[in-house]
Amino acid sequence: MWRSIHTASIITIIILTLTSTPSVTAMRFDLETGATKCITEDIKINAMTVGKYSIVKPVEGFPLSEYDRVTVRVTSPFGNNYHYAERKESGSFAFTAGEAGDYMACFWAAKQTPEKSLSIDFEWKAGLAAKDWSKVAKKGQVEMMELELKKLYDSVTMVHEEMFNLRAREEMMQHLIRSTNAKMATFSFFSLVICLSVAALQLWHLKSFFQRKKLI
Structure with a gap:
């Protein structure tokens, strides 16, 4: 009887977790030029995931310098590439996970003299949250x-x-x-x-x- 109650409690917790807290990562972070920053997301196998990123303009209405770009790579837990974009101001990716585990999105900015700090808006959705x-x-x-x-x-x-x-x-x-x-x-x-x-x-x-x- 205790095992049945325990199993029911687990199912209830899972349902509440899935319906109330979908897997969404939305953030703004600073990236120093010449440095790399990586963000991980735990994704189930065969789950759909989408992401988009953009560099925040220091002054709204003025274009960014051609050097203010980022290179983005998204890899699976086993190192397979799911997205790669070089020197982009903004971009997006979408794929269905072929492996379960921690997927990693890494951002890299080319080194500049003097060094600068780029602000990046990044949103990553997985599972039900990724479906429009x-x-x-x-x-x-x-x-x-x-x-x-x-x-x-x-x-x-x-x-x-x-x-x-x-x-x-x-x-x-x-x-x-x-x-x-x-x-x-x-x-x-x-x-x-x-x-x-x-x-x-x-x-x-x-x-x-x-x-x-x-x-x-």
Whole structure:
């Protein structure tokens, strides 16, 4: 019964997490010329992700210098390139993750003399947050109820995948615990054998010593 309650609690937490806190990274950061800054995002396999970036103009209405550009590279956990743009003022990327794990977006600005600091606006969405549901509704001419059902279907799919991930992790942890217990039992057994052997050797040595001294 406790296991059922525990599982239900996990499902509730996952649903609340998926529906209330979609994976969205929106920020503004400073990048020194000649330096590199990387940002990571944990993305599930087969999840859609989109991102856009732009350099903030110091003075609105005036164009940026041709040197005020950034080179952007987005890589997967195994080092595969998903996006590369060289010396851009702004840009965007979109892809479906072929691997699960931490994806990395790295920004690099060419060195200048004197050094400068570039402000960059960066937004990265993954999973449900990456889907523009207004475009889906407009394109398909569907009613609001059907749109909500599509959202719910995607949420349930993500919950289902997360439950499989949790089950796999639980099985892995149980295997690790059983393996550790077996190793500890073997270690304890050999430790006991060694202690008894040392104790027997000491008794034999003391008995031999006393016999040589004719004390016993």
